[in-house]
Amino acid sequence: MAAERLAHAGVRTMLIDEKMAWEKPCGGGVTFKAYSQYPFLAKGLSHSVSTTWLHADSTPSARLTLEQPLLIFSRRDLNQLLLDRAAAAGAELITTRVTAVESAGNSWSLSTRSGPLQADHLIIATGARNPLRAFGTPWTPDDTMVALGYFIPANRSHIDIRFFADLEGYIWLFPRRGHLSAGICGKGVTAAALRQRLERYLAQLGISYAGAQFYAHMLHSLAVGSWPNNRLAGPGWLAVGDAAGLVDPVTGEGIYYAMRSGELAGQLLAERRQEAYAAQVESEFGADLAYASTLAQRVYMGRFCGGSNTTRMLQFLRRSPRIQAVMQELFAGTIGYRELRTRIRGNFKSTMAEIAINSFLRRIVTS
Ligand SMILES: Cc1cc2nc3c(=O)[nH]c(=O)nc-3n(C[C@H](O)[C@H](O)[C@H](O)COP(=O)(O)OP(=O)(O)OC[C@H]3O[C@@H](n4cnc5c(N)ncnc54)[C@H](O)[C@@H]3O)c2cc1C
Missing domain, CATH: 3.50.50.60 (FAD/NAD(P)-binding domain)
Incomplete structure (x- = not known):
């Protein structure tokens, strides 16, 4: 550039x-923020993916259909x-x-x-x-994350993101043209531990990484x-x-x-x-x-209402249109973190009301 x-x-x-x-x-992964500013990125070299599944500990997965797809x-x-x-x-x-x-x-x-x-x-x-x-x-080492993964010769039509209550980072499975980029990033964790976690997850999903090309690199996450x-x-x-x-x-x-x-x-x-x-x-x-x-560690490893933040995030995502709208913007890259804070604070009461009503309705429908 x-x-x-x-x-x-x-x-x-x-x-x-x-x-x-x-x-x-x-x-x-290239966000809407990038390809709307640089339209030459959207001219067919990438794989455009809209369906995203988010997974966390002890809660069902949440599906998010991206209004602005991610280009991979x-x-x-x-x-x-x-x-x-x-x-x-x-x-x-x-x-x-x-x-x-x-x-x-x-x-x-x-x-x-x-x-x-x-x-x-x-x-x-x-x-x-x-x-x-x-x-x-x-x-210094405090300013970095380890990021590693596999380029796996497999086809998949959606993105998976897996959070863990004890990891400042996440696993991603990004479908690309002709292969899958499966990786994990984490701060304050050894590469060996991250690799083990990723391999366990791939095995759980039945995705074979035998013979797949392994990669590892440093990723900045300034303190x-x-x-x-x-x-x-x-x-x-x-x-x-x-x-x-x-x-x-x-x-x-x-x-x-x-x-x-x-x-x-x-x-x-x-x-x-x-x-x-x-x-x-x-x-x-x-x-x-x-x-x-200032937020990174709290986002991944903090707790809210007795559960991990990432678990709560998925629960709220399934129940609150307001949280769904915020997640859409996060994936598109169109909302800054300071604006996000203002939005969440401003909408806190109505969001909790949405969640309460949806949980109640869900219980009635189920019973
Ligand atoms: C595992 C992993 C997954 C990631 N996933 C994403 C993602 O999905 N989406 C996203 O937005 N970002 C992602 N990132 C971050 C993204 O890769 C980087 O932020 C981005 O590549 C930075 O671009 P850059 O041009 O600054 O550096 P780089 O892309 O690293 O390019 C640096 C270049 O400098 C050259 N170079 C270095 N030293 C020398 C030298 N001495 N002489 C000559 N050439 C040299 C290298 O050959 C290289 O081509 C990821 C990072 C990692 C590690």
Whole structure:
């Protein structure tokens, strides 16, 4: 996105990536927020899925038919799409690994596996495992989740999300074109424990992962105290996407934030207004992501009315049109966390009334 915007504005741009289009470990879920803002994403490369089943401990599953489907991409296809757009705009694509970056007065000297390169400005988009640690978010282990899973050669027509009362994270089963991306993310848990939990769940559903490709990666989930010190920019450089820690700490959504921060970085640099970048990210979505980090643990592991939050969420989802409407917006990515808080507080009494009436009616109908 950044390279495309810069090249489109006539700036000489090199896009350096050691792998270019590859099957990066990822669910590949792209929300309505992303494809409504970038309609080129909705042009048939992905699998569009509307039916979602949510599962939690000790309660029946809840079905949610998404008014705005989730698009599920193979990351190889999504990367290729974005690279093609950058190349078409005039960016030069260079496949190599950057091994070091040094300041050379008002410019930068890059060491790469294919020799040295020079640049006036840098946009660091090296992902969560950013090896250029002098740039981008200075994360510690508290700022990360483990995410792992399998690409399983199987067909499935709906999404499954499984919550657990003792896990800050969840399992997802995302149907893609030609295979299933089954994964789990969790904070403060070992990769081995997460893998075991996922494998047990797949076995329960009768989904065989024998011979399926395994993947594991780090996923940012910045801790509350890390947001104020997050480094989005410095003299001569801007950081975007995962390298800048821009991932939703509750859901793990990062594709939209990577695209939008890349777009902003490219646009502002082309207009020579790069000093506005950090404030723009902060006001558009950074402050909301920081607020989300205060909720993450409570959302998954908190309790409400004597039960786990996730169990209650499913019970309420089955009984309250208001909660269904909020969930629709959460899946579409169209509601911020601060707005969500206001909405839930404002509607609390009517929502509880809805739930009580529906539970009562259900009892009468059953008896
Ligand atoms: C298991 C898992 C599941 C996820 N599921 C979802 C999901 O369903 N939906 C969603 O929105 N988000 C999801 N995310 C998050 C999402 O994958 C990331 O937020 C997103 O890919 C960030 O994009 P990026 O461009 O910043 O980094 P990346 O996509 O990681 O790209 C970084 C690029 O930098 C290149 N690179 C790194 N170092 C160098 C170097 N030294 N030299 C040259 N090249 C280099 C790499 O080759 C890579 O291509 C998931 C993440 C994980 C780990």
